[in-house]
Amino acid sequence: MEDRKLTVRAVERALDILLCFTADSDLGLTEIASKIGLHKSTVHRLLTTLEDRGFVVRNSATEKYRLGFRIWELSTHLSQSDEPAVLLQPAMEGLRDRLGETVSLYLRDGSMRIRIQAVQSNQPIRRVAPVGARMPLAVGASSKVLAAFMPPQELETLLRGDEWPSSVDPEVYKAQLQDIREKGYATSYEEREPGAAAVAAPVVNRKGQVAAALSVSGPVSRLAPETLHDFAPILIEAAKEMGLMLP
Structure with a gap:
């Protein structure tokens, strides 16, 4: 029984190491050990095993x-024909070409x-959006779109949870x-990060469920509040069209 517990713990630690790379592409031993709170010798042993397996x-x-390459081999099996990230990419590229800003797709977890x-x-100054990035639901246009269409009980649990930031008033948030x-879209202006603005709308599938949040984001120097609102009808229409592509 003890061996089994140790094995599971080793797997958890190895997965924690891999998850460090969701925010950074290159990390040293000390950085990884600091991120996951383990001694460097333990992390080194786990990294050696992960390196051996690719x-x-x-x-x-x-x-x-x-x-390493094994991660990319595994990721190819996510590219199934019914995956939103694959199905909607061409439409997202069309929206990017029309509005000239970065287009992103988010799921709630x-x-x-x-x-x-x-x-x-394609602008020389743009907002780089790494795929796989995880962000809290408390702030940001896409976060609020996803939260707005959560089941009410789940929303209340979220707002009462220990992880909910004290700086965000739950009642003000619910009013937002x-x-x-009512409007069908959300905007954020330097809300999650300085210098960035975004507008987002829900992607509703053919079952009437909010499957994702579609956003257009960029620097505030190009996306003034009035520009975000001008983009909103175009984004809402694109999100509706994308929703019809989903099962």
């Missing part, structure tokens, strides 16, 4: 690690949102969500 690779010049697809703007439900 899940991470080490740059001998910089002594830093990055994800509990109290977080995950970017599952991104089509980068009601406004989003």
Whole structure:
């Protein structure tokens, strides 16, 4: 029984190491150990195993690690024909070409949102949107779109949870969500990060369920509040068309 517990713990720790790379592409041993709160010797042993299996690779010049080819082999099996990230990419590219800004697609995972697809703007100054990034539901246009259409009981649980930031008043937040439900879109202006603005709308599938949040984002120098509102009808129409593509 004890061996089984140790094995599970080792798997959890190895997965924690891999998850470090959702925010950074290259990390050193000390950085990884600090992120997951383990001794460097333990992390080194786990990294050696992951490197042997091809899940991470080490740059001998910089002594830093990055994800290996096995990760990409596994990811190819996510590209099924019914996956939103695959199905909607061409339409997202069309929206990017029309509006000139980065287009992203998000799914809700509990109290977080995950970017599952991104089509980068072709502008020289643009907002880079890494796929796989996880963000809280408390702030941001896409977060509020996903929260606005959550089951009421789940929303109340989210607002009463220990992870809910004290800086965001639940009653004010709920009023914002009601406004989003009425308008059909949300905007954010330097809400989650300085210098960034976004507008988002729900993608509703043929079953009438909110399957994702579609957003257009970029620097505030190009996306003034009035520009976001001008983009909103175009985004809402694109989100409706994309929803019809989903099962």
